[in-house]
Amino acid sequence: MKLNLSRREFHLASAHMLLASSAGTLLLGASGPAAAQARSVKLGTFGAIDAQNYIRAKNMAAKTFGAGTSADFVTVRAGSEVIAAMAGGSLDMCNIGSSPMMVGYANGLKASMVYVYKNIVDSECLVVQGNSGITTVAGLKGKKIGLPFNTSVHFAAVAALKTAGIGLADVQLINMRADQIASAWQRREIDASYIWVPVLPRLTEDGGKIIFKTGDLNKNNLLIFDGLLVRDEFKQKSPDLVLAFLKDYEQIARTFKQEPKEVVETMTKFLNVDEAAVMRSLNTFYPVPAREQLQSHWMGKPGEKDTGVLKTLQTQAQFLLESAQISAMPKDLSGLVDSSFVAKMAA
Known part of the structure; x- marks a missing residue:
């Protein structure tokens, strides 16, 4: 089995990948000289029934990130595209499966998982x-x-x-x-x-x-999940924007579970898909509240080492090594998991 992203391929992919922003990108910053000072966030979406597209469909970006922040939504098709785009600096945050996330980390990507985006059960x-x-x-x-x-x-x-x-x-x-x-x-x-x-x-x-x-x-004792991966540079520069998205994500996740009719109406129109497709996604969507993520079974408290997420990532890294998808085991997986934002949300 050939490694998808060697270190050389990793940077080449980043340099050459053309990721088109989705139609309807929202530019919310001010015009004129003030625009140069406006902040921005590049948020990935798989073009599916997810929180990012719900924010777009409801024109919530200004509410989520603030009127002075431009929100660019970038459509990706696979975890490898997420990793390459983050390595090239063209993507700040995106949900991603733990396997490509681990491949990226093993190849030196400076990014960390800040939140369990969803628990994968029957999807x-x-x-x-x-x-x-x-x-x-x-x-x-x-x-x-x-x-x-x-x-x-x-x-x-x-x-x-x-x-x-x-x-x-x-x-x-x-x-x-x-x-x-x-x-x-x-x-x-x-x-x-x-x-x-x-x-x-x-x-x-x-x-x-x-x-x-x-x-x-x-x-x-294996947890299979999607995590919200954030580029470390962006996380350090704009922690408030990361936290703002996570807080809105939790509210959107509750809406997905408690108000499915409204979500179906919104997403069928926005994505031009049938109602059955939206309901299938909602019925197999299992969010994990921040307070629960702070438990050792999931991410645990900041700095905690013996957690379910880290144990699963360790097992997954071993699998990736044995199947030649990474060339060496990362020395310290704790750098991939940052539960400080979850701790702030649960406070």
């Missing part, structure tokens, strides 16, 4: 062809499993196989982009897939059967 699952007769993970021996490498589902798939006593030599993992999986599934070129929403429901609607959910790994 990522292992699904098998309905006529395969497979009912357990152990039944995958000798089968072809399609999934995108260097992602949270790659890590979860290997962990799931291990729980069933299945080694990597016992199955055929096939590296496929998420947008390739549905067509490969329809052609019956793969026996199973470990993938996320919205691809997942397309497979189950085509006869697929879910046999394992990422949340099942919690029984083995």
Whole structure:
């Protein structure tokens, strides 16, 4: 398995990547000489049902960051794009899976996770062809499993196989982009897939059967999550903007869970998607309140070393090393996790 971002590739990608800002970028700073003094924040979004797009859809950027701050929303397609953009300074904050986040950190990216963006429970699952007769993970021996490498589902798939006593030599993992999986599934070129929403429901609607959910790994003390990654330079320069986003994120997360009808109406119009797609995202969205994140099971208090997040990152780093996605284990993973903002929110 080839390392996606070597140190050389890491900086080349940063230099050459063209990340277009999404339509509707909000320029909220003042005009004239004062504009030069205005602050800015470059916020990433995967173009999905997320807090960033909700802020855009509701024109909340001025409320969130202040009228003197220009908010640029940058659309990304993969965790590797987030890492490369942050390395090049063209992105300040974005949610990202822990696997690409770890690859970036191991390659020297100066950024840290400040918040558990969401707990991954059933938005990522292992699904098998309905006529395969497979009912357990152990039944995958000798089968072809399609999934995108260097992602949270790659890590979860290997962990799931291990729980069933299945080694990597016992199955055929096939590296496929998420947008390739549905067509490969329809052609019956793969026996199973470990993938996320919205691809997942397309497979189950085509006869697929879910046999394992990422949340099942919690029984083995593994937490699979998306984190909010922030460029260290931006975090040090504008900590108030980071905190402002996190506070609004918590409110938006509550809205997602408590007022789904309003969210569906807003996001279907903004993203031009159907209501069912929005509801699937809302039904598989599990935020973790700041007070809960301060517990040792999650990020823990500032400076705490023996936490669930750090243990999971340690396990993930070992997986990335063994699969040649990083060349060496980071010496100190605590530099990747900063719970000081969570502590301020919970105070």
